Every structure is written in structure tokens, then in C-alpha cells.
Amino acid sequence: MLKDWTFKDGRSDGEDKRRLKALRQELAALQQPIKEAKLPVIVLVEGWGAAGKGSAIHSLIRELDPRFFKVLSVGMPTEEERRWPFLKRHFAAIPQEGKILFLDSGWLDETVRERLRRDLSDEEYDRRIESIRMFERQLTAGGYLLVKLFLHISQKTQQERIRRLEADKDTAWRVGENDRRQNKNYDKALEAFDEYLTATDEPWAPWKIVDGTDAVRSQLKAAQWLHERITTALRFRPQPVLPAYQWPLEPILPLAQVRLDKRLDDEQYQKELKHCRQQLERLHNELYRKKVPVVIAYEGWDAAGKGGNIKRLASALDPRGYEVLPIASPTPDEITRHYLWRFWTRLPKTGHIAIFDRSWYGRVMVERLEGFCSAAEWQRAYDEINEFEKELTDAGMVVLKFWVQIDKQTQLERFRERENTPEKQWKITAEDWRNREKWDAYEEAIDEMLEKTNTRNAPWYILESVDKRYARIKAMRTVIDRLREVL
Amino acid sequence: MLKDWTFKDGRSDGEDKRRLKALRQELAALQQPIKEAKLPVIVLVEGWGAAGKGSAIHSLIRELDPRFFKVLSVGMPTEEERRWPFLKRHFAAIPQEGKILFLDSGWLDETVRERLRRDLSDEEYDRRIESIRMFERQLTAGGYLLVKLFLHISQKTQQERIRRLEADKDTAWRVGENDRRQNKNYDKALEAFDEYLTATDEPWAPWKIVDGTDAVRSQLKAAQWLHERITTALRFRPQPVLPAYQWPLEPILPLAQVRLDKRLDDEQYQKELKHCRQQLERLHNELYRKKVPVVIAYEGWDAAGKGGNIKRLASALDPRGYEVLPIASPTPDEITRHYLWRFWTRLPKTGHIAIFDRSWYGRVMVERLEGFCSAAEWQRAYDEINEFEKELTDAGMVVLKFWVQIDKQTQLERFRERENTPEKQWKITAEDWRNREKWDAYEEAIDEMLEKTNTRNAPWYILESVDKRYARIKAMRTVIDRLREVL
Numbered sequence: 001m002l003k004d005w006t007f008k009d010g011r012s013d014g015e016d017k018r019r020l021k022a023l024r025q026e027l028a029a030l031q032q033p034i035k036e037a038k039l040p041v042i043v044l045v046e047g048w049g050a051a052g053k054g055s056a057i058h059s060l061i062r063e064l065d066p067r068f069f070k071v072l073s074v075g076m077p078t079e080e081e082r083r084w085p086f087l088k089r090h091f092a093a094i095p096q097e098g099k100i101l102f103l104d105s106g107w108l109d110e111t112v113r114e115r116l117r118r119d120l121s122d123e124e125y126d127r128r129i130e131s132i133r134m135f136e137r138q139l140t141a142g143g144y145l146l147v148k149l150f151l152h153i154s155q156k157t158q159q160e161r162i163r164r165l166e167a168d169k170d171t172a173w174r175v176g177e178n179d180r181r182q183n184k185n186y187d188k189a190l191e192a193f194d195e196y197l198t199a200t201d202e203p204w205a206p207w208k209i210v211d212g213t214d215a216v217r218s219q220l221k222a223a224q225w226l227h228e229r230i231t232t233a234l235r236f237r238p239q240p241v242l243p244a245y246q247w248p249l250e251p252i253l254p255l256a257q258v259r260l261d262k263r264l265d266d267e268q269y270q271k272e273l274k275h276c277r278q279q280l281e282r283l284h285n286e287l288y289r290k291k292v293p294v295v296i297a298y299e300g301w302d303a304a305g306k307g308g309n310i311k312r313l314a315s316a317l318d319p320r321g322y323e324v325l326p327i328a329s330p331t332p333d334e335i336t337r338h339y340l341w342r343f344w345t346r347l348p349k350t351g352h353i354a355i356f357d358r359s360w361y362g363r364v365m366v367e368r369l370e371g372f373c374s375a376a377e378w379q380r381a382y383d384e385i386n387e388f389e390k391e392l393t394d395a396g397m398v399v400l401k402f403w404v405q406i407d408k409q410t411q412l413e414r415f416r417e418r419e420n421t422p423e424k425q426w427k428i429t430a431e432d433w434r435n436r437e438k439w440d441a442y443e444e445a446i447d448e449m450l451e452k453t454n455t456r457n458a459p460w461y462i463l464e465s466v467d468k469r470y471a472r473i474k475a476m477r478t479v480i481d482r483l484r485e486v487l
Numbered sequence: 488m489l490k491d492w493t494f495k496d497g498r499s500d501g502e503d504k505r506r507l508k509a510l511r512q513e514l515a516a517l518q519q520p521i522k523e524a525k526l527p528v529i530v531l532v533e534g535w536g537a538a539g540k541g542s543a544i545h546s547l548i549r550e551l552d553p554r555f556f557k558v559l560s561v562g563m564p565t566e567e568e569r570r571w572p573f574l575k576r577h578f579a580a581i582p583q584e585g586k587i588l589f590l591d592s593g594w595l596d597e598t599v600r601e602r603l604r605r606d607l608s609d610e611e612y613d614r615r616i617e618s619i620r621m622f623e624r625q626l627t628a629g630g631y632l633l634v635k636l637f638l639h640i641s642q643k644t645q646q647e648r649i650r651r652l653e654a655d656k657d658t659a660w661r662v663g664e665n666d667r668r669q670n671k672n673y674d675k676a677l678e679a680f681d682e683y684l685t686a687t688d689e690p691w692a693p694w695k696i697v698d699g700t701d702a703v704r705s706q707l708k709a710a711q712w713l714h715e716r717i718t719t720a721l722r723f724r725p726q727p728v729l730p731a732y733q734w735p736l737e738p739i740l741p742l743a744q745v746r747l748d749k750r751l752d753d754e755q756y757q758k759e760l761k762h763c764r765q766q767l768e769r770l771h772n773e774l775y776r777k778k779v780p781v782v783i784a785y786e787g788w789d790a791a792g793k794g795g796n797i798k799r800l801a802s803a804l805d806p807r808g809y810e811v812l813p814i815a816s817p818t819p820d821e822i823t824r825h826y827l828w829r830f831w832t833r834l835p836k837t838g839h840i841a842i843f844d845r846s847w848y849g850r851v852m853v854e855r856l857e858g859f860c861s862a863a864e865w866q867r868a869y870d871e872i873n874e875f876e877k878e879l880t881d882a883g884m885v886v887l888k889f890w891v892q893i894d895k896q897t898q899l900e901r902f903r904e905r906e907n908t909p910e911k912q913w914k915i916t917a918e919d920w921r922n923r924e925k926w927d928a929y930e931e932a933i934d935e936m937l938e939k940t941n942t943r944n945a946p947w948y949i950l951e952s953v954d955k956r957y958a959r960i961k962a963m964r965t966v967i968d969r970l971r972e973v974l
Contacts, residue, residue: 032913057806063796066801066811067844073807080565104807170769173776282657288659307552315552319544320560320591324553331819357554426519 001201001209002194006224007154020059020216023223028063030230030314035068037234038097040144040337043226046108047151049179050161051212052219056151057102059219060226069100076110083291085126085395086110087135091344096336101348107132108150108200112192113178116185127394129199131384134387136205137240141380142338145233149222150197151212155186204238232264239376242383248456254447258405260466269469273312276476280316280348283483284353288321291350292486293397296479297359300404301442302432303414309404310355313479320473326478327362339363339373339381340388347392359401360385364449369441382452389458398486399458402475403450404465408439488696489681494641497546499703504739507546507703510710513919515550517717522555525723526633526826530713533595535676536666536740537648538699539706543638544589546706547713552687556587556875561766570778570836571613572621572882573597581626583823595637595687599679600665603672614881616686621874623692624727628867629825632720633692636709637684638699642673689962726863729870735943741934745892747953748951760799763963769838774855775808777974778837780884782960783966784846787891788929789919790901792955796891797842799959800966809840814849826850826860826868827875834879846888847872851936856928869939876945885973886945890937891952895926 034041043060045053057071064444072093081089086107095101111128114120120128136146153161193342200356201207208225264272287294296313300306314324325346333344342359346356368378393400406414415436418428435442444476454460457459461478465471490896521528530547532540544558559580564689568576584589598615601607607615608926623633640648652658669878675741688694695712699705751759774781781801787793801811812833821829835841850872855865876886893901902923905915922929941947952958 029910032910052806054805061806062802063798066797066842067813068792070810071806078565078567080567098625102806285657310553311550315549318541319548319558319589320541323557327555333818333820355553423516423519461951 001197001207002150002152002190005067005152005211007157007207007211007213010214010217012220013212016216016220019047020220023227024059024063024221024286027060027223027227027230028065030227030234031065031068033234034100034230035098038236039146039230039233040095040097041100041230041233042095042139042144043100043102043108043147043149044106044108045103045149045151045222046105047149047210047212048153048158048193049176049182050158050165051151051153052215053104053151054349055215056210056219056222057104057151058306060223061102062277064100065312068098069102070095071104073103073104074106076113080349080437082387083293084347085391085397087391088344088347090135091341094144094337094341096333097143098336100432107135107198108193108215108223112189112196113359116189116192129196131195131394132200133202133390134200134391136200137242138340138384138387139338140204140238140240141242141384142336145229145237147226147229148200148205148207150193150207150227151222152209153212155183157213158183158186202240206241242380245383245386247383247386247452249452250454250456250459252450252454252460253462255403255450255462258462258464260405260407260410260464262464262470263467264473266469269473272473272478275472276480277316278422279480280313280476283480283487284317284321286487287353287398287483288318288351290487293348293350294353294483295348295356295392295397295399296353297356297361297399297401298404299359299361299365299402299461301406301411302435302464303411303418303428304404304406305465305471306357306404308468309402309463309465309472309475310357313475314355316476317353321351322355323348324355324357327356327358339367340384343388347397360388361449361453365442365445368445369438382449385453386455386458389453391456398482400479400482401453401458401460401480402463403446403460404463406465408436410466411436488694489637489677489685492639492696492698494639494644494700495697497701497704499701499707501603503703503707506723507707507710510707510714511546511550514547514710514714514717514728515552517721518552518555519891521587521717522585522719525630525823526717526720527582527584528587528634528717528720529582529626529631530587530589530634530636531593531595532589532591532636532638532709533593534697534699535640535645535680536663536669537652538640538647540591540638542702543709543948544591544742545704546708547585548589551587555585556589557582558589558591560591561593561596563600567836571834572878572884574618574878575831576833577622578825578828581631581828583820583826584630585943595624595680595683599676599683600695603635603676603679611670613840616880618881619687620689621878623687623689624729625827625871625874626825627725627727628689628871630724631825632716632724634692634713634716635687635692636712637680637694638704638709639696639706643669644700644879645670645673651750681698682819684959689727690964691727696720724748726727729867732870734870734873734939736939737941737943737946738746739937739941739947740949742890742930742937742949743890745751745949745951747892747897747951749893749951749957750954751956751960753956757961759960760963763967764803767800767963768805768966770967770974771804771808773974774840774885774970775805775838779973780835780837781840782835782843782879782886784843784848784888785891786846786848786852786889787950787952788893788898788916790905791891791893792900792952792958793844793891795955796889796950796952796959796962797844800962801842803963804840808838809842810835811842811844814845826854827871830875834884837883847875848888848940852929852932855932871937873942873945876940876942879956880944887966887969888940888945888947889950889965890933890947891950891958893952895923897953898923905917 047053115125156314162175165175197207210218210221343360363381364378367373389399418424450460463471463474488591534540602612649662652662684694697705697708787791830847851865851869854860879886905911935949950958
């Protein structure tokens with residue numbers, strides 16, 4: 001995309017300036033429609049060092065209301081940030097609906113720099129590109145407008161700019177080592193940029209190459225493109241096509257066929273509990289040292305015994321190295337962002353364990369059945385969730401998912417017991433009874449979920465929990481076995 | 488507090504174990520009352536290296552529901568964290584009401600380590616202690632229960648433990664350089680700990696020294712203390728006494744005496760605007776390089792012109808180095824924490840500018856007048872806010888506060904204009920009209936606020952905004968003058 005580019009001479013004139021000024025007003029006028037349409041906008045401004053990325057953003061925001069936008073200057077990840085998968089910090093930064101986020105460089109710059117530095121092998125680079133394509137596609141499908149600009153200048157222009165910046169002590173600090181290296185190895189960088197742009201140019205999130213030779217003209221081009229993309233998105237939002245995935249699915253029994261008569265007597269239970277605790281303690285130590293992050297997701301029927309199960313598992317772990325994350329209804333901050341945002345932001349760092357008490361699977365259970373999302377949304381969520389989990393396991397995370405299973409009669413008994421026990425009454429609400437009425441619809445949804453997301457890299461495990469002791473030991477044993485495999 | 492300590496021999500027996508087990512159940516039974524009383528609890532577990540802090544926390548949480556507590560292992564601040572005032576990361580971690588946060592080391596460990604390493608001068612150490620006393624007092628006044636434990640062991644015990652840990656490859660990594668250094672310089676560390684404990688021992692947040700020689704006994708002591716503190720807090724919450732502050736207040740005119748006839752004609756305005764922009768741009772560059780963080784808070788009447796004022800000021804700044812933070816009603820996450828939490832967590836890092844569109848002064852205006860907080864709460868807020876701002880300026884931040892002033896008639900005209908202009912109708916709501924009815928009560932509250940918080944280190948500036956152009960230029964000039972003073 002860059003290789004066949006011809007830089008045109010031509011300097012901006014008064015007419016360009018007038019048009020730019022008018023466009024800024026038009027962009028400002030779009031704020032209210034953006035807000036009303038609840039459109040979240042991400043404007044990714046990438047390009048060569050000294051191409052004028054900062055000035056372009058400055059020019060674009062000039063007439064905007066600061067309450068509607070945010071500018072983020074994205075540097076290379078810090079040591080701390082490297083303790084999470086690559087996409088985590090980018091996912092964490094996405095705006096709420098009705099807001100615009102301007103990024104001064106982003107995942108392009110990070111990826112190409114790492115590639116040129118040889119921090120990424122060819123294979124890692126290919127995987128990275130896949131992650132980025134997935135990320136941009138998921139955002140678009142989730143209603144985000146992604147506007148991608150690349151500011152392009154020639155080697156000569158870049159060299160002149162760097163020299164001019166360096167000559168003035170007020171601006172010399174703006175020139176980084178990377179800019180100089182880029183200029184020296186311009187052709188190699190050009191090739192890397194070109195390859196990246198080609199690989200991530202999609203109809204729903206196309207790249208716009210902007211000639212950065214003349215500041216006003218490039219700002220004008222950027223503003224025109226942004227204006228066009230926003231007005232289009234206000235008319236209709238594209239729905240990207242999901243790749244035809246062949247997930248590495250393992251077969252799994254429907255819930256109706258799960259045998260629930262498994263039992264442990266108290267003596268066995270106490271013995272096993274002690275034994276599992278010791279092993280888990282040792283393994284937790286080891287994964288902490290080896291910096292392996294672990295995600296354990298719990299889902300299950302109301303009153304199936306998730307809480308007690310999590311408690312027993314957690315009691316064997318070093319409290320400095322794990323966290324239990326109860327997932328309730330989304331907060332206003334969460335509901336106005338992509339549905340996976342609140343999980344991306346809660347991922348464990350290297351060496352840590354995150355236990356999710358309910359999880360992203362809410363999308364294909366409660367959100368599906370209560371109509372909190374559209375059919376198209378929950379239907380594509382299986383793939384999106386598989387992609388999400390693949391990102392985690394590709395980054396070296398261990399991902400386990402537990403379904404805590406009981407039958408309908410057992411649930412009824414436990415509900416009644418809760419109602420009749422004063423200390424437990426808070427655990428039972430009218431909503432639990434309402435959910436119970438939809439048991440069959442839930443069971444159907446759960447079977448579909450188990451079948452479509454039981455991937456080899458992030459498998460489901462059924463915990464038969466009519467006897468809670470049995471389920472607790474099985475959970476601990478499962479974690480022990482998985483950790484042994486990876487450590 | 489540590490110096491006259493006698494370590495008792497005596498090993499734990501079966502009876503101790505039984506009592507510990509029973510206490511854990513009692514702690515679990517307190518969770519529901521804690522939730523109902525909306526009590527936020529912070530359990531700070533400090534002490535010598537290898538004294539058993541992790542095991543103590545492990546023991547305390549054993550029977551707790553993971554949804555109600557969180558364990559945080561607090562290390563030394565990262566490079567990134569050092570870009571904010573010391574208290575920021577600790578304030579950011581405070582729990583919501585009804586939840587318990589266990590801290591495995593915290594601000595004691597950080598402070599004493601830095602002192603022993605000579606990273607803190609005597610003067611800095613004294614200031615640090617004042618910050619910590621303020622922090623703990625503000626939290627307690629805000630309804631937080633602070634439980635502070637110090638696990639004490641002798642030099643010999645510590646040495647034995649370090650050796651035992653080092654001998655086993657599974658645990659050797661747990662021994663840090665700091666532990667060895669501490670053991671070698673035990674007497675010096677003892678003195679530093681002792682001094683810190685004495686300086687921060689307050690009736691509302693007393694230290695409990697726990698003999699860590701025997702694990703079970705120390706865990707029992709810790710559990711007893713925690714149980715006692717929680718049951719006491721459930722009966723009544725102490726209200727700490729504020730120091731008798733003499734703030735360095737500057738006199739300020741009541742709003743009624745502010746002259747609102749100041750004007751700028753269009754020619755002057757355009758000329759000044761251009762001039763100010765250039766200067767601000769240069770100064771922003773400079774503060775970025777010198778890593779000075781800046782906080783600018785905007786308050787003012789509805790329709791006074793805050794938004795436009797902020798926009799003009801912001802348009803002169805490099806978008807990579809500033810952020811506009813609109814402050815609306817608190818979210819559920821915010822309303823269930825200390826009222827300053829949402830401002831502590833939004834502070835700019837070094838070299839960055841944060842412009843708050845409304846601020847922490849909501850406490851003494853809208854929250855006071857709408858009854859969202861008690862009289863005692865808003866009355867002590869003046870001191871708390873002065874303390875907060877002092878923390879910022881002591882840490883090298885520049886803090887400026889703008890009050891955007893108009894008269895009642897001007898507001899009426901602007902409200903009517905908004906109602907009659909389709910693109911502006913969203914800016915005017917029934918609430919604005921309701922607030923307007925309380926103009927006199929607000930004016931009284933604002934005068935009191937200006938008078939009590941116009942400190943030399945974080946002064947108020949009145950922006951006369953009947954002529955918005957005048958107010959915009961005055962804001963820019965004020966920022967320019969303040970930045971010139973400090974750079």
C-alpha cells in the first residue's frame with residue numbers, strides 16, 4: 001500500500017486552511033449525533049516518526065467538546081504491562097459508547113517496532129497479526145467504529161523534520177532513538193509497514209494513507225476521512241463476517257446424561273481434601289515461580305454449590321497469588337463498552353490465578369435468555385469467546401472452565417433449605433425462583449454452550465455437585481492435573 | 488512499642504488450634520453483618536520478613552466467602568507508580584463498603600524500607616508520616632475500619648526461618664534480598680519499625696503487635712484482634728478528631744463583590760488568544776520535559792461557560808499530555824468508596840495535565856445542598872480537601888482552581904437561549920432550573936468554600952464570565968503565570 005505511493009509536491013494554500021476550519025466545525029456538529037447514536041469511535045493515528053501524528057490529532061480535536069473525547073499517547077508496553085497478553089492494554093483502553101478515543105500510535109507501531117527489533121519471530125508476528133485482525137473485527141461487530149490513519153512521509157522529509165526538531169532545544173526531546181533508527185533503515189521499515197497495512201486492511205476497518213508532506217493538507221485529509229467514516233457509521237454499522245472457524249472441539253455429554261450419583265463419604269473427603277491442599281500449595285508455588293498465569297471460570301446452576309467449591313479450592317492457594325472475581329450485572333462503565341471488556345481488564349498477570357465466579361459465558365446464558373442481547377450477538381459469541389480464550393492460552397495462560405451441575409429436584413431442596421435457614425435467606429431471591437422456571441430453556445442453552453466452546457485449549461469440566469464434597473475434590477483434582485501437565 | 492517486647496516461649500497446643508478454628512467460623516459469621524452495615528474493612532498485615540504475614544492472612548481468610556474479601560500483595564512501587572504522589576496507589580486500592588481488603592505489607596513496609604535505604608531524608612520521612620496519619624484518619628472518618636497488625640519476631644527466629652526457607656528449593660525464592668538485609672541490620676530495622684509504629688498509633692487505628700514466634704498462636708492472636716475490631720466497629724464507628732489546622736489561606740472576595748463588567752472586544756480577544764496559545768504550547772512542552780504534573784479544577788454556575796473555557800485552554804495544549812475529566816454523579820463503584828477515591832485515581836502522572844470539569848468541591852456544594860452527605864461530612868470536607876491538595880502540591884504538582892462566575896440574570900438569558908436553540912437543547916435540563924431556584928443557598932455555600940479552601944499552595948481564581956471571551960483569556964493567562972512561576 002505504501003510501496004507504489006507517489007509523494008505529490010504542492011503546498012497548502014488559504015483555501016485548504018478555510019476548508020480545514022470548516023471541517024472542524026462539521027466534526028464538532030457530529031458530536032451530538034454520535035452521542036445519540038451511542039457510537040463509540042476509535043481513531044488510530046499511526047505513521048512514521050515526525051510525520052505529524054500529534055499535530056494531526058491536535059487539529060482534529062480543536063473544536064470538539066473535551067467531555068466527548070480522549071487522547072491517549074500509546075508507548076511501548078512497560079515491564080508490568082508485558083505480564084499480560086498483548087491485547088490486554090489495548091482492550092482496556094476502548095471508549096464507552098458515544099465517546100471518541102484518539103490514539104497517538106497504537107498496536108501497529110508496537111508490532112512493527114518489535115518486529116524490526118526482532119523481538120517477534122516470524123511465527124509470533126503472524127500470530128500477532130491474527131490477534132489484531134480478531135480484535136478489530138470483534139470491536140466492529142460490537143458496534144465500534146474504527147478509523148485508521150497512516151501518516152506517510154518520504155525518507156528525505158523525515159530526515160529534514162528530525163534535523164529541524166533536533167536543532168531547537170524546545171523540541172529536541174521529541175526525537176526518539178526509534179525515529180533516527182527508522183530514518184536510517186527507511187526501506188526496511190517501509191516494507192514492514194506495508195506488510196502490516198496490507199494484512200490488516202479490511203472493508204469494515206480500512207486504512208487511509210495520508211500524505212504527511214504538507215501539514216495542513218494532511219490534516220485536511222485526515223479530517224475528511226474521519227468525517228466520512230463517522231457519517232457513514234451513523235447511517236449503518238457494518239457487520240464483519242466471522243472466519244469459518246474449525247475449532248479444536250472435544251465432544252462433551254449433554255447435561256441430561258451426566259450421572260449425578262457420585263458420592264464421597266466424610267472420611268474419604270477429609271483425606272482427599274488434605275492431600276489436594278498440599279499438592280495445590282506446592283503447584284501454586286511453582287507456577288508463581290515459573291510465572292504461569294491461570295484463569296479458572298466457574299459457571300453452574302443457582303444453589304449448585306459454586307461458592308463453597310471456590311472457597312475450598314481457594315483455601316489451598318497462597319492469598320497473595322490469586323483473586324476471586326465475582327461477576328454480577330455489568331456496571332454503567334461496563335454496559336457501555338464491548339461485553340468482553342470487563343473480562344479483559346480483570347485477567348491475571350503472570351504467576352497469578354484468577355477465579356471467576358460466573359464469567360463471559362453470561363453472554364450465551366442469561367443475556368441470551370433474558371433478551372439482554374440480540375440473537376446475532378449471542379450466536380456469534382461462541383466464536384468470539386473461543387477467540388478470546390485462544391488469545392489467553394496462546395499467551396501461555398492456563399484456562400479451565402467448570403460447570404457445576406445438579407438436578408432440578410436438588411435445586412428445589414436447596415432453595416427451600418435457604419428459605420428456612422435465617423443465615424442463608426439472603427442467598428435466595430425472587431430472581432432465583434424466576435430463573436428456575438426457565439430451567440429447560442437454560443439447559444438447552446447450556447448444552448449448546450458446552451458443545452460449542454469445549455475447546456482443547458480451554459476445556460470444560462463438569463462438577464457433579466449433588467454431593468458437594470465430591471464436586472469440591474473433583475475441582476481440586478482437575479486443577480492439579482492441568483497444572484501438572486503444564487508445569 | 489517493639490523495644491520493650493519480650494518474646495515468650497510456649498508452643499501452641501491442641502486447644503489453641505481448636506480456638507483458632509472456632510474463631511475462623513466466628514469471622515465468617517461476621518461477613519453478613521459487615522455487608523449489612525456497609526462497613527469497609529482494611530486489614531493491614533505488616534511485620535518482619537519471614538514473620539508469617541502470608542500465612543496469617545491465609546489463616547484469617549480460610550472460612551471467608553471469596554466474594555467478600557480481596558488479598559493484595561503490595562510490593563515496592565514500580566517506576567510507573569512513582570510518577571504519582573505516594574498515597575495514590577494506596578488510595579486507589581481501598582475496598583468498597585461491605586468488603587474486606589487484606590494487605591500483605593503496605594505503606595509501613597514501603598516507608599521503612601525507603602528510610603533504611605536512605606531514599607527518604609529525615610524531612611521527607613516526617614512528611615511521609617504526616618501523609619500516612621492523614622490518610623488513615625480520613626479513611627476512618629469516612630467510615631472505614633482500619634485493622635493494623637505487626638508480626639514481630641526476634642533476630643534469631645528470623646534467621647532460622649530464612650535459613651529453613653533457603654534450604655528448600657520450593658521456598659527459596661520467597662526469601663528476598665530485603666529479608667537478609669533486615670536480619671543483618673536487625674537492630675536498626677527494629678528502631679525504624681518502632682519509630683513508625685509509635686508515630687502512627689492512634690486510638691481509632693491502633694497497632695496490634697503480634698508475637699510471630701509460634702505460627703498457630705500468632706494466627707490466633709491476629710484472628711482475635713480482627714474479630715474484636717470488627718465487632719466494635721459494628722457497634723459504633725469512631726470519629727477521629729481533625730488537627731487544629733492553620734491553613735495558609737489567602738483572603739478572597741465574596742461573589743457578590745466580583746465585578747462582572749469586564750469585557751474584551753473581538754480584535755483584542757483574537758490577538759490575545761493567539762498569543763496565549765503560543766505561550767501555553769511552549770510551557771506545556773517544558774513541563775512535559777521537566778515532568779511537572781498539573782491539576783486544573785473548574786467549578787462554576789450552570790451555563791457560566793465552563794465547557795467553552797476548557798475547550799479554549801485545552802486547544803493550546805498537546806493532546807498527548809493532557810486529559811479533560813468530566814465529573815458527573817458518582818457510579819456505583821465510586822459511591823461505595825471514600826468520596827475522594829474517584830479523584831485520587833484520576834490524578835495526572837508526572838509531566839501531564841488533568842483538567843477537571845467539576846471536581847471534589849461537589850462535596851461542599853451539591854452534596855451539601857442536596858443532602859447527599861451529612862453536615863458533619865461536608866463541614867470536615869474543607870480540611871480534608873485542603874489536606875488532599877496539600878498532598879498534591881507537596882509532591883510537586885501544580886494545582887489551580889477556577890470559579891467561573893456569572894450573575895443570575897445572565898444565567899437566565901443563557902438558559903432561555905439554550906431552550907430556543909435546537910442544537911443546544913440537550914445542554915439544559917429540568918435539574919438546571921431546579922438548581923437555579925437554590926441560587927442564594929448555593930452562593931452562600933460557594934462563598935464559604937472559596938474562603939476556606941483558598942490556600943496559597945492551591946489557590947482559587949475567579950473567572951468573570953459574563954463576557955466569555957474575557958474569562959477564557961483570563962484562564963489562559965492565569966495558567967501561563969502559574970506555570971512560569973514553577974518552571
